Amino acid sequence: MVGGTALALVLSACATQDDVVTLNFFQFKPEAVANFNGIIDRFEAENPDIRVVQNHVPDADTAIRTLLVKDKTPDVLTLNGNGRYGELAEACVFADLSDLTVVEQVRPAVGDIIGELGSCSTGEVNAVPFSSNASGILYNRGLFAQYGVEVPTTWDELLAAAQTFEDAGVTPFYTTLKDGWTVSPAFVNLGGALQPEDFFDRLRAEGSDVAAGEVSFSKDYPEAMEKLTTLYSFGQDGAASRDYNAGNAAFGAGESAMYMQGSYAIPAIRASNPDANIGSFPYPATNSPEDTVVVSGVDVAVSVGRDTEHPEEARRFVEFLMSPEVVQQYAQEQSAFSPLTTGAETTDPALAGLAPYFDDNRIIGFIDHQLPASLPLPQYLQELALGGSVEGFLSVMDREWSKIAARTIPNEKD
Known part of the structure; x- marks a missing residue:
């Protein structure tokens, strides 16, 4: 009887494991590995049917191009919102996220900055701004x-x-x-x-x-x-x-x-x-x-691979990443600005001289990205x-x- 119970538990565990979807999460910032590990732990606790594996490599630009050549686009990606991102977006590497609710919560000037870098086609949103920086x-x-x-x-x-x-x-x-x-x-x-x-x-x-x-x-x-x-x-x-x-x-x-x-x-x-x-x-x-x-630039942009085998789970992870609480916590830990209109004002005294310009949408993008x-x-x-x-x-x-x-x-x- 005990053996039968143990076997049932093993089979149950195997079945549960089979039901878990694993997402490959490409993360490019070395200083943020620990931050994202904490975010992933919270997400997995709330979503036991999804496992997120964070992959970080020293040379992110080379790594992502190598993965694309091998047709191994990650399920979810963070990238710097720069000219290279724009090239990949125009090459239709990323899924259209325009239907996500959070898109409407992005500050208009920040949305313009990422949109002007490029997209797969008119009207598509190929990345959602997760974190904004400021150059002063x-x-x-x-x-x-x-x-x-x-x-x-x-x-x-x-x-x-x-x-x-x-x-x-x-x-x-x-x-x-x-x-x-x-x-x-x-x-x-x-x-x-x-x-x-x-x-x-x-x-x-x-x-x-x-x-x-x-x-x-x-x-x-x-x-x-x-x-x-x-x-x-x-x-x-x-x-x-x-x-x-x-x-x-x-x-x-x-x-x-x-x-x-x-x-x-x-x-x-x-x-x-x-x-x-x-x-x-x-x-x-x-x-x-x-x-x-x-x-200002989109220091971290979140995208989903256009051909991911797990679009529903990938979007669920993106929606969690873009929740105001997660975005705000990351901004505080990394001395950054929330790109969301619902984001709280920064409490970092080092950023106080730049913050009012975000509130007034008096920001422009990095011209070197052009x-x-x-x-x-x-x-x-x-x-x-x-x-x-x-x-x-x-x-x-x-x-x-x-x-x-x-x-x-x-x-x-x-």
């Missing part, structure tokens, strides 16, 4: 108070603040030119604020004949790039040998008054110094505060910040854009 200027509250410097709201005030710190022997900006990509935040903020309306749509429409067109980098970006080089002139000595990790540690240790990085750097800064007194403000690209905007991946922007920005000429940088950008446009089909929006 981080500052040391203690040093600002010590030297009586107010948070700048205009370009002239920003230069005056930098000069005050330099005159006092304090490094105004800690710069990290060993990593070329770290110049990109200044580029996207100044360029995005100062470029003509619909600049990239008009540039794409010109095809390869940029020189004869109405818009170009040489025509429309001189002011932005002159301002970029001005800010980098306030950097510390030895910037060419300092990388991003060194910059996070140095700023956390109080070695500069300001740091041209976004919200995504805050966890790393706090890891080096939990007591770092961090504030933030948007780039005041002009002397008109009413024109100031915050550059550039072809084959255009080596970080290298060109690095050369410029190390002493190159603005005219030379803009000429190279026009030339490279024209060459790429000449050998590719224009990326026109529907």
Whole structure:
């Protein structure tokens, strides 16, 4: 009798196991593995018929392309909302999620940012924003108070603040030119604020004949790039040998008054110094505060594989991920912003200077996401910040854009 009962239990367990659907969850952020493990535990407790296996690899871009080549698209994916995501969306890798209720709960400006990157067809929503970042200027509250410097709201005030710190022997900006990509935040903020309306749509429409067109980098970006080089002139000595990790540690240790990085750097800064007194403000690209905007990206976007064998279970997991409680908890843990209109205001003091711009929808997307991946922007920005000429940088950008446009089909929006 006991043996029969034991056999029945074993058979019952096997049957239960057979009923469990396993989802392959591709997760690209190394610093968020523990966060998502906790989320998965909660989801599985509420959904015992679904098992979620988180897969994280160091080089996410290479990994996802390898999986696609092998026709092994994961069931659910998190990806950075950038140009590479847009390419995959336009290649119809991801399912249409436009029927999910949460789509209507996304802040309109955030929805526009992810939508403008690309989609399989008009009207489709191929990713739901899970977490938003903000690219501004981080500052040391203690040093600002010590030297009586107010948070700048205009370009002239920003230069005056930098000069005050330099005159006092304090490094105004800690710069990290060993990593070329770290110049990109200044580029996207100044360029995005100062470029003509619909600049990239008009540039794409010109095809390869940029020189004869109405818009170009040489025509429309001189002011932005002159301002970029001005800010980098306030950097510390030895910037060419300092990388991003060194910059996070140095700023956390109080070695500069300001740091041209976004919200995504805050966890790393706090890891080096939990007591770092961090504030933030948007780039005041002009002397008109009413024109100031915050550059924001979809730091984490959630998608479902278009050909998943478990669409119902995958959507159930996405709906759980996108619940306001889960989104808000992740945002707090990762010093990010909730992309949802139902999200609570951030309580992180380091983000207080940027938060009002989200509430007012005064945000724009990362303009470097509009550039072809084959255009080596970080290298060109690095050369410029190390002493190159603005005219030379803009000429190279026009030339490279024209060459790429000449050998590719224009990326026109529907």
